[in-house]
Amino acid sequence: MIKGVIFDLDGTLLDSVTDIMNSLNKILGKYDYELKNYQEVRSYLGNGAQKLVERSIPSEKDREVLNRIVSEYNDYYKKNSNIDTKPYDGIMELLEYLKNHNYKTAITSNKIQEGVTSLNNDTFKGLIDVAIGERVGLKLKPNPDMIYLALKELNLNADEVLYVGDTEVDLLTAQNAKLKSIAVTWGFRDYEVLADLNPNYIVNEPKEIINILKEV
Known part of the structure; x- marks a missing residue:
């Protein structure tokens, strides 16, 4: 019996590309790198800030420079992560259905923890039970560690949960954690x-997703 749903955040619950793109371009422009358009940034997402920056400036091999840009991007994005970001159509209704029908819910995201916490609190206002992002000591998806932590905090087993995501990273994460997966077509892939x-x-x-929950 399914008792919970674990979601990816960006591209699954939230349309966040514009804020990510603007934050990225703010830092790239500072260092005279080529700015990236919406479709480029969309295609780079899914593996966290480090990979986002590396994919944006593949010619840059200096690790110290890359780390500085990632740090500055994270700092800027923290303050500008919820300007144009919004839930996809139908997401709030889905989350309200889950809450009203006593499903437990979680977010697992390769976004930094501060960003995940802020967006969860500001946007979903108690509709999501657990929100897990990038933090020290926790491996990024597709490693299943975030899923295992979410299951522990939700007090659920893998066979009691569905995982919902929009990228190959998400589906590989579900496979690695032995969860049934739902892929959404409105996101980044x-x-x-x-x-x-x-x-x-x-x-x-x-x-x-509601129809699936009624069937399983």
């Missing part, structure tokens, strides 16, 4: 990319 990874379900609208 196209249908074909998601289908190749054989998720248990693929949905085009949040309300379809």
Whole structure:
């Protein structure tokens, strides 16, 4: 019996590309790197800030420079993460349904913990029970450690949870944690990319997740 749902954040619950792009370009411009457009940034997302920066400036091999840019990006983004960011259509209704029907919920994200906490508190206002982001000592997805921590905090077993995400990183995370997965098509990856990874379900609208929960 399914008792909980674990979500990715960016591209699954939140349309956050514009704020990420603007924060990234603010720092790239400071150092005279080429600025990135919406589609480029969208394609770079899923593996955390370090990979976002590395994919944005692949010619830069100096680790000290990369680390400085990542740090400055994180600092700037913390203060500018909720300007144009908003839930996708139907997400709030989905979360309210889950809360009203006593499903436990969590976020696991490769975004820094401060950003995850802030967006969760400001946007979802108590609809999500647990919010886990990048922190010291916790490996990033697709390593399953974030899932294991979420399961522990929710007091649920893997077979009692569905995992919802929008990228190959999310689906690999679900596989590694032995969770059934739902891939969403409104996020950062196209249908074909998601289908190749054989998720248990693929949905085009949040309300379809409610239908799945009624069936499993």
